[in-house]
Amino acid sequence: MSRLAYDVVIIGSGAGGGTVAQELAPLVEQGKRVLVVEKGPRVDTHEMSGLELEMAGALYEDNGGFLTADGAMTLAFGRAYGGSTVVYTGTSLLAPSRVIEEWAVPGLDHGDLATRSERYAGENNVHLLEPPLVNDNNRLFVEGCEALGWDAEQFPINVKGCHGSSLCNLGCPNGAKMGTHQVQLPEAERRGVEVVTRAEAVRLDPDRRTVEVRVTGKRPGEKGRPGEWEPGDYTIEAGTVVAAGGSIGSSALLLRSGLGSALPRLGHGFTCHPAHILVAEHDRPITNDVGHPKSYYLDHWPQRYVLETCMYFPFITAKNLTGFGPAHSRLMRAFPRLQMILVLALDRAVPENRIEVDDQGGPVVHYTFTDPVIDALVAATRASARIFFAAGARRVHAPEAEPPLIEREDADRVDALITRDHFLPGRISISAAHLMGGCGMGRDATDSVTDARGRVHGLPWLRVADSSLFPDALEINPYLTIMGLADRVAEGIRDDMAA
Amino acid sequence: MSVLDPVRDRFRALSTTIVPQAAELDPAGWDRLESIVEDALADRPPAVRRQLVVFIRLLDALPVFRWGRRFRSLDQRRRIRFLGGVQNARLFLVRRGFWGLRTLVYMGYYGRPESHEDVGYDARLRGWLEHPDAPAAARAATLAATDGPAGGAP
Numbered sequence: 132m133s134r135l136a137y138d139v140v141i142i143g144s145g146a147g148g149g150t151v152a153q154e155l156a157p158l159v160e161q162g163k164r165v166l167v168v169e170k171g172p173r174v175d176t177h178e179m180s181g182l183e184l185e186m187a188g189a190l191y192e193d194n195g196g197f198l199t200a201d202g203a204m205t206l207a208f209g210r211a212y213g214g215s216t217v218v219y220t221g222t223s224l225l226a227p228s229r230v231i232e233e234w235a236v237p238g239l240d241h242g243d244l245a246t247r248s249e250r251y252a253g254e255n256n257v258h259l260l261e262p263p264l265v266n267d268n269n270r271l272f273v274e275g276c277e278a279l280g281w282d283a284e285q286f287p288i289n290v291k292g293c294h295g296s297s298l299c300n301l302g303c304p305n306g307a308k309m310g311t312h313q314v315q316l317p318e319a320e321r322r323g324v325e326v327v328t329r330a331e332a333v334r335l336d337p338d339r340r341t342v343e344v345r346v347t348g349k350r351p352g353e354k355g356r357p358g359e360w361e362p363g364d365y366t367i368e369a370g371t372v373v374a375a376g377g378s379i380g381s382s383a384l385l386l387r388s389g390l391g392s393a394l395p396r397l398g399h400g401f402t403c404h405p406a407h408i409l410v411a412e413h414d415r416p417i418t419n420d421v422g423h424p425k426s427y428y429l430d431h432w433p434q435r436y437v438l439e440t441c442m443y444f445p446f447i448t449a450k451n452l453t454g455f456g457p458a459h460s461r462l463m464r465a466f467p468r469l470q471m472i473l474v475l476a477l478d479r480a481v482p483e484n485r486i487e488v489d490d491q492g493g494p495v496v497h498y499t500f501t502d503p504v505i506d507a508l509v510a511a512t513r514a515s516a517r518i519f520f521a522a523g524a525r526r527v528h529a530p531e532a533e534p535p536l537i538e539r540e541d542a543d544r545v546d547a548l549i550t551r552d553h554f555l556p557g558r559i560s561i562s563a564a565h566l567m568g569g570c571g572m573g574r575d576a577t578d579s580v581t582d583a584r585g586r587v588h589g590l591p592w593l594r595v596a597d598s599s600l601f602p603d604a605l606e607i608n609p610y611l612t613i614m615g616l617a618d619r620v621a622e623g624i625r626d627d628m629a630a
Numbered sequence: 631m632s633v634l635d636p637v638r639d640r641f642r643a644l645s646t647t648i649v650p651q652a653a654e655l656d657p658a659g660w661d662r663l664e665s666i667v668e669d670a671l672a673d674r675p676p677a678v679r680r681q682l683v684v685f686i687r688l689l690d691a692l693p694v695f696r697w698g699r700r701f702r703s704l705d706q707r708r709r710i711r712f713l714g715g716v717q718n719a720r721l722f723l724v725r726r727g728f729w730g731l732r733t734l735v736y737m738g739y740y741g742r743p744e745s746h747e748d749v750g751y752d753a754r755l756r757g758w759l760e761h762p763d764a765p766a767a768a769r770a771a772t773l774a775a776t777d778g779p780a781g782g783a784p
Contacts, residue, residue: 181755184666184741194670196733202726261775263767264758292776295757295768304755305776420753421761422768445751449736454717455648456710463740467750533718557725558717560733 133365137325138163139624140342140369142332142384143170145214146613147597147620148375149311150251152319152326154621158628159323166367167316167326168344170376171210172355174217176306179298183444186301189354190218197379199498203556204405206496207564208377211302211355212328213312215377216610219564220299220425221288221308222439223257225249226605226612227432234602236572238583248615255289255309257611264295266422269440271413271470273427275522283427286439286608295422297442329358330365334492335372335388340592342367371592371624373585374570375617378403378599379486379494382569385580385587387492393589394580398486400571401496402604403563405504406475408443408451409512410528411519416467425473429514432477432606435503436511438518441473451560453530462528462536470519474511475565476504480603486569500556508561509551516545530559565609570595571602585620591627596620633671633679634664640690643702647709648735651748663738670737682734685727689716 139155141148144167152167159165174189187195192210199206209215225248231241276283289309296304306313320326333343348362349355374381382398391397424442431437443451445463448471452459462469478484483499512531519527520542527537532548541548573579576588585600587593596617598609605612634641642660646653655663671679690701693712697704701712716728739745746752754760758772 179755181753182743184737193673201722202730203722261771263765263771264775266768293757294755294759294772294776295761295764296755297753297757298755305757307776416763418761418763418765420751421757421764444753445740445745445749446737449740450733455713455732457650459648460650463749465750467752555718555725557722557729560729 133363134368135365136164136368137166138370139165139373140367140371141165141167141373141375142342143168143214143375143377143380143597144212144311144316144326145209145375145377145597146216146311146610147617148373149213149216149315149319150614150617151373151375151596151621152324153315154618155624156319156322156324158625163628165324167319167324168330168332168342169212169214169326169328170331170380171212171328172349172353173212173328174302174355176304178354179302179304181296181298181301181304183301183446185354190302199496203500204498204561204563206379206403206566207562208379208566211312212326213310213316215564216310217302217312218300219310219608219610220423221290221310222286222425222608223252223255223289223611224287224607226615227607230606234572236583236602237574239572244612244615247618248611251614251618252287252289252611255314256291257287257289259285259287260293260423260426264293264422265426266295266419267417268419268424268442268470269422269426271417271522272440272472272518275518276429278521279517281429283429285427286425288423288426290423293423297420297422297424299424301444327359328356330360332376332384335384335593337388337390337590337593340369340372342369342372371594371627373594373596373620373624375596377597378566378569379496381595381597381599382486383488383492383494385570386486386488390590394576394587396571396573396576396578397580398569399482400480400568400602401484401486401498402478402480402567402601403498404475404565404604405478405500405508405561405563406473407508407530407559407561408441408448409472409474409515409519409530410448410452410462411470411524412462412465412526413468413470413523414525417470419467419469419471431511431514434510435477435507436514437475437477437606438511438515439473439475441471443471451562452528453535453559458534458536470522470524472515472518474508474515476507476511477606478504478604480568500561505551505554509549509554513545513549516549565605567598567601567604567609570599572600573602583619584623585616586623594620594624633668633683637683637686640686640702643709644686644689644731645735645739647706647713648732649739650706652739659742659744662742662744666738666741667734670734681727682730685731
């Protein structure tokens with residue numbers, strides 16, 4: 132067991148950890164030692180092959196198929212230098228003021244958060260895609276919405292030099308996505324912050340203020356650079372620890388470190404925007420496997436859902452279509468004519484949905500589909516079916532219909548055919564990638580885990596800087612908000628050290 | 631150790647019902663499909679692997695009570711009817727088990743790059759610059775936004 136000492140140890144290198152690393156880089160210039168510990172590998176752009184299983188294995192926890200405790204939903208989250216910012220589509224929205232006001236976290240002001248998030252939007256080249264680069268899959272979504280009188284909005288995205296490979300979720304093969312792996316982490320390293328990859332934070336020792344880290348070696352055939360440290364176990368003494376391993380990672384780390392009894396809200400408040408894919412077949416081929424996949428969205432938050440354009444890869448698409456056999460194969464073989472929409476339910480924190488750890492300290496996520504979530508998914512599916520047909524689709528595949536294929540002739544019966552009676556967990560593929568909560572912000576330990584600057588109640592040396600801070604669902608894509616919150620965390624650490 | 635070895639013929643009967651074109655795979659194609667499935671199962675706890683084998687055996691045996699034949703011996707129409715019932719079973723555990731099995735089969739079949747031509751999936755690493763369906767305007771806009779065909783990295 133090697134022993135090392137750092138002034139600040141940041142656990143995780145995604146939107147939260149990467150931001151904190153960059154913002155603490157000035158401390159290194161003042162003689163402090165700052166370390167980022169990342170469980171996943173450092174995968175260079177030239178290794179991004181676009182191959183579905185290969186890249187999922189390299190960049191995602193559990194190959195992107197982490198299952199909830201009852202196996203009814205898969206959760207996708209990144210595990211690489213840059214965390215989930217390596218595998219998101221780069222959609223960059225500011226937190227809605229109504230959501231931050233509803234959170235009612237003492238000391239958290241929407242204006243301050245928005246100002247900070249906007250700074251990172253600028254730093255990451257967030258902008259609207261030029262019209263010639265919008266593909267048919269996205270254009271048809273807009274046309275369908277317009278025909279129905281709905282206002283589809285364009286996603287600002289954080290790309291620079293995008294080739295439109297459509298492979299964002301498998302890691303950009305052109306290095307065009309401005310995640311923390313491209314912007315904040317390289318800048319932090321340039322200024323002296325150390326980053327160690329293939330290094331898992333196993334446990335914190337609150338009494339000794341140490342972090343146990345296990346570094347694993349690169350296996351033959353594995354993607355990514357070898358880890359920066361020799362494989363083995365390390366004990367790291369830390370002046371300040373920042374947990375930024377994501378909703379599940381940070382919650383599980385604090386739980387297996389024995390902090391649950393002092394922090395009764397630890398692991399609670401988990402939300403994730405449960406989602407599923409809808410597919411429609413057009414009469415003619417459309418551009419769908421080329422171009423940025425997620426350029427537009429429709430926010431129907433009063434009805435508790437959001438629709439986003441999307442385009443996935445053959446296995447993920449096959450898995451998300453309900454059914455099997457000849458009908459399923461026919462639809463798969465229509466791939467060049469397929470339009471896709473991702474429907475997301477805006478769930479709310481409820482007591483049943485929480486993160487725990489098992490006997491080995493591994494994360495276990497309990498999630499129950501509440502009635503409002505099921506109603507939102509059904510309403511979102513009906514709306515999507517209307518958009519597809521308004522855009523000219525021949526047939527629509529709706530998981531909450533039986534049989535799931537709805538023909539154009541039945542377009543006016545969408546409400547009757549798509550019902551919650553057919554929402555059968557285990558039959559429908561539900562997945563989520565916006566994982567939030569578990570270390571929520573609030574007033575004190577009775578209602579939360581941290582204060583508004585991510586400082587864990589009762590443990591001033593321990594802070595949290597990721598989406599686990601959200602006390603409830605954000606209702607939009609979360610990464611800019613995570614960066615804004617992480618900026619506040621870094622500021623707090625700098626202030627502490629200056630005091 | 632192979633998970634599928636003890637149930638390989640049953641697994642293939644289920645696979646060709648879930649993905650009918652899997653019946654056209656040659657031995658190398660089956661090897662590839664099954665090695666993908668084995669790799670995925672290798673990361674799962676032993677209990678999950680055992681449950682899968684038991685579930686596959688059950689799916690093979692249950693049709694005996696209805697049609698007097700094992701799943702392997704049913705015609706395609708009855709196989710589809712039987713699995714349709716499993717997919718919509720009242721018991722969540724049964725639906726979840728089938729969801730897991732079909733996910734593995736889809737992973738094995740569609741996770742092979744060789745299947746891309748079959749479905750018409752044609753994503754290219756250089757996107758608009760390489761894709762045969764790219765409009766000229768998209769190519770031109772991409773070229774303007776990047777350093778050219780090999781460029782793009784910041």
